[in-house]
Amino acid sequence: MGKGKVRAPNKTVIQTPSRRGQACLAPTARDDKVLLGDLNNFLFLSLRVRRVFEGRSNLRAKPSRLPRRPLKSSGLLAMTIVALLSCYSNAAYADSALDRLGEVPVQHGGRIKPFESFAREAVLYVTGKFQFQKKDPTQLVWEWISQPEKWDAQPLIPATFPALTQEFGVKAIRGRVSPEVVLGDPDFLKKTQQAMALRADKEKLSQLDQKRLEVYEKALFFRSIGEGSAPGWIANPDDPRASWLTLQSLTTGEGQALLAGKYPPDKVARVMETLKPVLLGFREHERPDPGAVLDWSAALNELATSGNVLLPRSLLQLEVRYLRLHPFSRAWPCYLAAVFLGMLAALVGSKKSGSVRAAKRGYDHPVVAIHELPLQAGAAQRLFSAVSLGLFLAGFILHSYGFYLRCLIAGRPPVSNMYESIVWVSWAAAFFALVLSLCLRAPMIRNFSGLVAALALILAQKFPALLDPSITPLVPVLRSNLWLTVHVLTITLSYGAFALAWGLGHGTLFRFISRPSEETANLRLCQYTYRAIQIGVILLASGTVLGGVWANYSWGRFWGWDPKETWALIALLGYILVLHGRFAGWLKPFGFAAGSVLAFLGVVMAWYGVNFVLAAGLHSYGFGGGGAPYVAAVCLVDAVLVAGLSFLEWSRKTW
Amino acid sequence: MTTRLKSAKQKTPPKKPLAALFGFLASLQLAILLLVSMIIIFSTGTIIESLHGTNAAKILVYDTPWLEIVFLLLAVNLTASAFSRWPWQVRHVGFVVTHLGIILVLAGSFVTKKWMLDAQMPVEEGKTEYRVIVDEPMVYLFADGESWPMPVKKKAFSWQGRETLKPEEGKTAPVQVQLLNYYPKGRLHESIESAAAGPAAVQVLLENSFIHQEQWLIQNDPELGRVQMGPVEMTLTDQPLSHAGSASQEQAYLEFRWPDRVRQVPVSKDMKLPFEATLDGTDWRVRMDAVYQRAMIEGSVLAEQAQGPDNPAVVLRFEGPDGVSEKHTVFANYPDFPTQHGMKPSASGAKILYRLPGGQASKTQSHELRFVVQDGALKYQQLSGSEFKEGPLQAGDKISTGWMGLEFTVKAFHPHAVRRRFFTPEPNTSESKQAFPAVQVELEKDGQTRTLWLAQDMPEALNWNGQDLRVVFGKKRKPLDFKLTLRDFRVEEYPGTERPASFESDVTLRDDFRGLQKDARIAMNEPLSYQGLRVFQASYVRTPGEPDISVFAVAYDPGIFLKYLGAVVMVAGIVTMFYTRRFSTVKGMGE
Incomplete structure (x- = not known):
C-alpha cells in the first residue's frame, strides 16, 4: 500500500538491504528477541519517564525515525x-x-431520511442531548408517539437560562420543564405571544425572549410528534415535493379521504391495522414484538410500492450505517x-x-x-x-x-455548517500530516496532527447543541456543487493545514523550551511548521480567489468586503506577515513558531468568529450563536501560553 | 546568499535622497508596515460592519480615499521591491511573479471601482422594467410633471445639521430644500392628535387573557379605517350599520353585507325550494334554488354527494333594481371564494355569505366591532353571527363583547384628528419593520418654510399655495439600454417545507436600439449576460394576494479580467516561490 507514493530518501540510508521492506510485525526468527526488546524498552521507558519528572532529561534526543x-x-x-x-x-x-x-423512511425537514435519523434529531432538538434517560432515540421517540400524555408531563426541555428557570420556579426540575408546563402556563404563553409579535416585526429580541421562544418551539415540536403530525410517513404519489402524510392524518376523515384517492384501500387498511400492535407494544411492554414491527414496515413499503413511489433503499441504508457506525x-x-x-x-x-x-x-x-x-x-x-x-x-x-x-x-460535499467544517478541517489536518510525515519521514508530525484532529473531533461530538450534526438542506445560493466543492473545500483544506501548523507550532515552542540543546531537532520541527504553512497559504490564497470567482459568477462582484472574505484575507495577511517577518530575519525560528500559533487566531476568527461573533454579512448560511466566551477564552489562554513560553525563551537567552 | 533585506540595504546609500526614497519604498519594513496596517484596517472594518451595518463600514473604511492610498502604497512597494532585485535571476522568478500578480489584482480592483455598476432591479411579475436602483440616496421633487433629483451625501450614522440639497444638472427647483436630519435607520412614530378639522379617530384597547393590544382607528382611512385584530374586525365610520333579519343563533342563514347594511335570511332544512325572500329596507330580493350539505362538482355541475366531507352550499338568484339578476353559489366553508361565476363582484355591492349555526365551522365566524361617529358623538355596534348589540360610548368606557372574554376600552376619542409622523434614530443594524432610512427636510420658498419627514420610498404630497408638490426620498435610479419583462417567477421548496430550495425567473429582454428581443431564464448561479452586463437572480418578495416581485442584481465589472489574470499569476508565483525558497530546508530555517 502506498509504496509508490513514498519517496525514498535521496540521501543514503544505512540499512541492510535484506531488511528493507520487511514487515515489522511479520513473524521472523527474532520474534522472541523483539519481545525481549519490548520488555527491555519498557524498563528504559520507565527510567526515561523518571528522568523527565526529575527534570534531568538532558539525554541527547533525536526525533524518532x-x-x-x-x-x-x-x-x-x-x-x-x-x-x-x-x-x-x-x-x-x-x-x-x-x-x-429505525430504518423506516420518513420525511422531515425537507429531506427523506430513515426514522432513526429523525429520532436522533428530534431528541437532540427537544432535550439538547444525544440520549435522554439513556434511552435509544428511536425507542424514546416511539414512546412519545405511543404515550404522548405520559411524556407530556416529563421534564424534557432544558430551560437553563437563569431568568427563565426562575420564571418557571418549582415547575422546573433539574433545569428542565415538561411540555405540559410550557404550554399550560398562561403567563408564559402571554409573554411568548408578545415575543412572537416582536419577532414578526423583526424587532431585536432580548436573550430571555429568545430562550423563551426556543423552549416554546421545542414544546410545540414535542406535541407535534405526540399528536402524530410530524414526521411524514406516507408519500404523496402525485407530487414528490408535497408533504408526506402523517400518522395524524391516518386517523382523521380528511386524511383518510386523501389516502383513499391515492392508494388502494386494502393497503391503507393494512398500514392502519399493523400500526396498532406496534403502538400497543410500546405502551404495554415498552417495546413491540419484532414481528409486528416487521409487518408494519412491510405494510408501509407495500403502500409506497402500490402508489409507484420509488424510495432508494440503498441510500437510506447508507444513512443508517452512518448513524450506527x-x-x-x-x-x-x-x-x-x-x-x-x-x-x-x-x-x-x-x-x-x-x-x-x-x-x-x-x-x-x-x-x-x-x-x-x-x-x-x-x-x-x-x-x-x-x-x-x-x-x-x-x-x-x-x-x-x-x-x-x-x-x-x-x-453534496458536507462543509455547509460548523459541525461539518470542523470534521473536514480535522480530516485535512490529518491528511496533510500523513503526507508530510511520509514524505519527510517524520512520524512526529502525525503525533501533533493526531492531537489536533482528535481535539477537533471530540469538540464536534461533545457540543451537539452548538454544533448540530444533523444533515440539513442548503440555502439556494449554495446549491452549486461545483463551486461549493471547489471554493469551500479549498478554503477549509487550508484551515486544516493551518491547524496542523498550529499544532506543530506548539510542539516547536515546547521543544525549544524543554530541550534547548537539541538545536537541529527543534529546527526540523520548525521547518515542518513552515511546510504546513506553505500548503495553507497556497490553498487559502487560491481558495479566496476562487471564492471571488464564485461571487463574481453568482452575485456579480469579485470582492465585496463581506466579513467572511475580509477575514479570510486577514488570516492570509497574518501568515504572510509571519513569513515576511521570518524572511526579514526579525523572527527567529522560535518567533516563527510563536507567530504561526498566533496567526491561527486569524483563521479561528474567519472560520468561527465571523459566523458566531460578528454574525454579519452574506455568508450567513452557517450563522449560529453560542460558545463565543469559551472560544474567546481558549484563544486567550493560547495567546497567554505563547507569551509565557516566549518569555521563558527570552529569559533563557538573556540570562 | 543575498536576502531581500540585505539587498534593500545595499541599495540605500544615505547620500542620495532619491535612492533613499526608492530604498524605503522597496523595503521589507514598508511591506510589513503595510501588512500590519491592512490587518488592523480590515478587522476594524468588519467590526464596524458587525456593530453598525454594512453601509457604515463602507463609508468609514472600505470606500475611503485613504484606503486607496494604502493600496497605492502597496502597489508601489511591490513594484519597487521587485525592481530592487534588478537584474532578475532565476531564483527571483517566484517572487517577481507573485508581486506582479498582486499588482494586477490591485489594478483590476481600481478599474472596477471607477467604472463598475452594482445595482438592484426589482421587477413585478407581468411588468416591464428598464431602470436599476443604485445605492446612492436622493431626494426627488416633483411638480407640474417635472422632476428635480437632488443627491444626498451618505452618512454612516444618524446625522443632524443643515445641508442645502442642489438639484442635478444645475437646474433650479421651485422650492429650496435643506437637509436637517439623516437617519440611516429611523423608527417611525405616529402620533394622532386632536385638531380643528380632519377625520375622527379612536384609540381602542382590546384585551383578554391572551391579547392585550392597542389600536388607533381613523375614519375612512384606507389603512386605519378598518382593522382586523385577531378574530375581530374593527371599523370607524360615520355610517351606522343597519341590522335587520330574523335569523337566530341555532339556525343557518345567508348574510348580505353592504358597507353600511347587513341583512340575514335564515336557511332551514325543511324549507320548500325555491324559496323567495325580500331584504328589508332594500330593493333586493333573493331566491334560493338549491341547498347542499355535501356539495361537489361532478362534471361541471354542482351536485349533492352521498358520502364525503361536508361542504354546505347554497345556489341563489339575487335580483334588484334595473332588472339586475345574478346567480350566486355560496359555500359556507369558503367565505372568500367568489360567489359569482367569472369572479365578478355583485352589482349590488354586497358580499354574500352562508353562515352555519353556532360557528359550526370556525371559518364562518365573524365578529364585527363598529365605532360610529355622528355629530361629534360616539357609539358602538357589535355584530357577531346573527347577534347584534349597540350602545353609546365615551372615552374610558370598558365594554365586554362576550366573544372569548374579549373586552374593549376606548382610550381616546378625537372627533377631528391629524396624523403626525416623525422618526427617532435607531441602530443601523435594526431589522425592525418599523425602521426605515429616513430624512427630515425643510422646504423653503419666498420666506415660507415647511419641514417634512420622509421615509425611504414613501412619497409625501403637499400643497404649496395652490401648487401640488410631491417629495420622495429614495435611492438613485439609472436607466439601462434594454428592458426586462418578468414573465414568470417560480420558487421551488424543499419537499414538505416552506424552505426555498431554488428560485428562478423567466424574462424577456428587449433592446429597441439593437433591435433584439429574446426570452431567457435567470436562476441562482445562472445569470443572464447581455452587452457586458450581467443580470443575476438576487432575491424575491412574495406577499399573499399580490404579484411576486423578483429582485435582480445588475452588475458590470470591467476590471474582472485583470483580477482573474492577476490571481492566476499570483498563485503561480506563490507556488514557484515556495518550491524554490531556502526555508524549505532545515539549514535555511536555522539561518
Missing part, C-alpha cells in the same frame, strides 16, 4: 482495527425491533492511541539515539543508522512506530469513510 517502510504492516493493522470496529458497531445494534423501526467518534480514539504510541516510540528512540552519528549526514533526511543501534531499542521503536502508524491510518480511514458516507447521504 522510521528506518524502514512500515506501511504494509501498518496498513494491515489499520484494516484490522477498522474491521473490528465495524463488527462492533453491528453487534451493538442487535435489537431487531428498534433496528427495523458513527465513524467520527471512533476515529478520535484511534488518533489518540496513535499519538500515545508515537510518543512512546519517540521516547524509546531518543533513549538510544545518543550513539547515532548521523547528524551530519544532512538536514533534510538525517539518517538513523540502524545497525549501530542496540537491537532491542530499534525493534521496540519500530514496533511502536508501526502500530502508531497503523492506528493513525485506521483513524484516518474511519474519518474518511464517515466523510464519504455523509457526502453520499447529503448529495
Whole structure:
C-alpha cells in the first residue's frame, strides 16, 4: 500500500538491504528477541519517564525515525482495527425491533431520511442531548408517539437560562420543564405571544425572549410528534415535493379521504391495522414484538410500492450505517492511541539515539543508522512506530469513510455548517500530516496532527447543541456543487493545514523550551511548521480567489468586503506577515513558531468568529450563536501560553 | 546568499535622497508596515460592519480615499521591491511573479471601482422594467410633471445639521430644500392628535387573557379605517350599520353585507325550494334554488354527494333594481371564494355569505366591532353571527363583547384628528419593520418654510399655495439600454417545507436600439449576460394576494479580467516561490 507514493530518501540510508521492506510485525526468527526488546524498552521507558519528572532529561534526543517502510504492516493493522470496529458497531445494534423501526423512511425537514435519523434529531432538538434517560432515540421517540400524555408531563426541555428557570420556579426540575408546563402556563404563553409579535416585526429580541421562544418551539415540536403530525410517513404519489402524510392524518376523515384517492384501500387498511400492535407494544411492554414491527414496515413499503413511489433503499441504508457506525467518534480514539504510541516510540528512540552519528549526514533526511543501534531499542521503536502508524491510518480511514458516507447521504460535499467544517478541517489536518510525515519521514508530525484532529473531533461530538450534526438542506445560493466543492473545500483544506501548523507550532515552542540543546531537532520541527504553512497559504490564497470567482459568477462582484472574505484575507495577511517577518530575519525560528500559533487566531476568527461573533454579512448560511466566551477564552489562554513560553525563551537567552 | 533585506540595504546609500526614497519604498519594513496596517484596517472594518451595518463600514473604511492610498502604497512597494532585485535571476522568478500578480489584482480592483455598476432591479411579475436602483440616496421633487433629483451625501450614522440639497444638472427647483436630519435607520412614530378639522379617530384597547393590544382607528382611512385584530374586525365610520333579519343563533342563514347594511335570511332544512325572500329596507330580493350539505362538482355541475366531507352550499338568484339578476353559489366553508361565476363582484355591492349555526365551522365566524361617529358623538355596534348589540360610548368606557372574554376600552376619542409622523434614530443594524432610512427636510420658498419627514420610498404630497408638490426620498435610479419583462417567477421548496430550495425567473429582454428581443431564464448561479452586463437572480418578495416581485442584481465589472489574470499569476508565483525558497530546508530555517 502506498509504496509508490513514498519517496525514498535521496540521501543514503544505512540499512541492510535484506531488511528493507520487511514487515515489522511479520513473524521472523527474532520474534522472541523483539519481545525481549519490548520488555527491555519498557524498563528504559520507565527510567526515561523518571528522568523527565526529575527534570534531568538532558539525554541527547533525536526525533524518532522510521528506518524502514512500515506501511504494509501498518496498513494491515489499520484494516484490522477498522474491521473490528465495524463488527462492533453491528453487534451493538442487535435489537431487531428498534433496528427495523429505525430504518423506516420518513420525511422531515425537507429531506427523506430513515426514522432513526429523525429520532436522533428530534431528541437532540427537544432535550439538547444525544440520549435522554439513556434511552435509544428511536425507542424514546416511539414512546412519545405511543404515550404522548405520559411524556407530556416529563421534564424534557432544558430551560437553563437563569431568568427563565426562575420564571418557571418549582415547575422546573433539574433545569428542565415538561411540555405540559410550557404550554399550560398562561403567563408564559402571554409573554411568548408578545415575543412572537416582536419577532414578526423583526424587532431585536432580548436573550430571555429568545430562550423563551426556543423552549416554546421545542414544546410545540414535542406535541407535534405526540399528536402524530410530524414526521411524514406516507408519500404523496402525485407530487414528490408535497408533504408526506402523517400518522395524524391516518386517523382523521380528511386524511383518510386523501389516502383513499391515492392508494388502494386494502393497503391503507393494512398500514392502519399493523400500526396498532406496534403502538400497543410500546405502551404495554415498552417495546413491540419484532414481528409486528416487521409487518408494519412491510405494510408501509407495500403502500409506497402500490402508489409507484420509488424510495432508494440503498441510500437510506447508507444513512443508517452512518448513524450506527458513527465513524467520527471512533476515529478520535484511534488518533489518540496513535499519538500515545508515537510518543512512546519517540521516547524509546531518543533513549538510544545518543550513539547515532548521523547528524551530519544532512538536514533534510538525517539518517538513523540502524545497525549501530542496540537491537532491542530499534525493534521496540519500530514496533511502536508501526502500530502508531497503523492506528493513525485506521483513524484516518474511519474519518474518511464517515466523510464519504455523509457526502453520499447529503448529495453534496458536507462543509455547509460548523459541525461539518470542523470534521473536514480535522480530516485535512490529518491528511496533510500523513503526507508530510511520509514524505519527510517524520512520524512526529502525525503525533501533533493526531492531537489536533482528535481535539477537533471530540469538540464536534461533545457540543451537539452548538454544533448540530444533523444533515440539513442548503440555502439556494449554495446549491452549486461545483463551486461549493471547489471554493469551500479549498478554503477549509487550508484551515486544516493551518491547524496542523498550529499544532506543530506548539510542539516547536515546547521543544525549544524543554530541550534547548537539541538545536537541529527543534529546527526540523520548525521547518515542518513552515511546510504546513506553505500548503495553507497556497490553498487559502487560491481558495479566496476562487471564492471571488464564485461571487463574481453568482452575485456579480469579485470582492465585496463581506466579513467572511475580509477575514479570510486577514488570516492570509497574518501568515504572510509571519513569513515576511521570518524572511526579514526579525523572527527567529522560535518567533516563527510563536507567530504561526498566533496567526491561527486569524483563521479561528474567519472560520468561527465571523459566523458566531460578528454574525454579519452574506455568508450567513452557517450563522449560529453560542460558545463565543469559551472560544474567546481558549484563544486567550493560547495567546497567554505563547507569551509565557516566549518569555521563558527570552529569559533563557538573556540570562 | 543575498536576502531581500540585505539587498534593500545595499541599495540605500544615505547620500542620495532619491535612492533613499526608492530604498524605503522597496523595503521589507514598508511591506510589513503595510501588512500590519491592512490587518488592523480590515478587522476594524468588519467590526464596524458587525456593530453598525454594512453601509457604515463602507463609508468609514472600505470606500475611503485613504484606503486607496494604502493600496497605492502597496502597489508601489511591490513594484519597487521587485525592481530592487534588478537584474532578475532565476531564483527571483517566484517572487517577481507573485508581486506582479498582486499588482494586477490591485489594478483590476481600481478599474472596477471607477467604472463598475452594482445595482438592484426589482421587477413585478407581468411588468416591464428598464431602470436599476443604485445605492446612492436622493431626494426627488416633483411638480407640474417635472422632476428635480437632488443627491444626498451618505452618512454612516444618524446625522443632524443643515445641508442645502442642489438639484442635478444645475437646474433650479421651485422650492429650496435643506437637509436637517439623516437617519440611516429611523423608527417611525405616529402620533394622532386632536385638531380643528380632519377625520375622527379612536384609540381602542382590546384585551383578554391572551391579547392585550392597542389600536388607533381613523375614519375612512384606507389603512386605519378598518382593522382586523385577531378574530375581530374593527371599523370607524360615520355610517351606522343597519341590522335587520330574523335569523337566530341555532339556525343557518345567508348574510348580505353592504358597507353600511347587513341583512340575514335564515336557511332551514325543511324549507320548500325555491324559496323567495325580500331584504328589508332594500330593493333586493333573493331566491334560493338549491341547498347542499355535501356539495361537489361532478362534471361541471354542482351536485349533492352521498358520502364525503361536508361542504354546505347554497345556489341563489339575487335580483334588484334595473332588472339586475345574478346567480350566486355560496359555500359556507369558503367565505372568500367568489360567489359569482367569472369572479365578478355583485352589482349590488354586497358580499354574500352562508353562515352555519353556532360557528359550526370556525371559518364562518365573524365578529364585527363598529365605532360610529355622528355629530361629534360616539357609539358602538357589535355584530357577531346573527347577534347584534349597540350602545353609546365615551372615552374610558370598558365594554365586554362576550366573544372569548374579549373586552374593549376606548382610550381616546378625537372627533377631528391629524396624523403626525416623525422618526427617532435607531441602530443601523435594526431589522425592525418599523425602521426605515429616513430624512427630515425643510422646504423653503419666498420666506415660507415647511419641514417634512420622509421615509425611504414613501412619497409625501403637499400643497404649496395652490401648487401640488410631491417629495420622495429614495435611492438613485439609472436607466439601462434594454428592458426586462418578468414573465414568470417560480420558487421551488424543499419537499414538505416552506424552505426555498431554488428560485428562478423567466424574462424577456428587449433592446429597441439593437433591435433584439429574446426570452431567457435567470436562476441562482445562472445569470443572464447581455452587452457586458450581467443580470443575476438576487432575491424575491412574495406577499399573499399580490404579484411576486423578483429582485435582480445588475452588475458590470470591467476590471474582472485583470483580477482573474492577476490571481492566476499570483498563485503561480506563490507556488514557484515556495518550491524554490531556502526555508524549505532545515539549514535555511536555522539561518
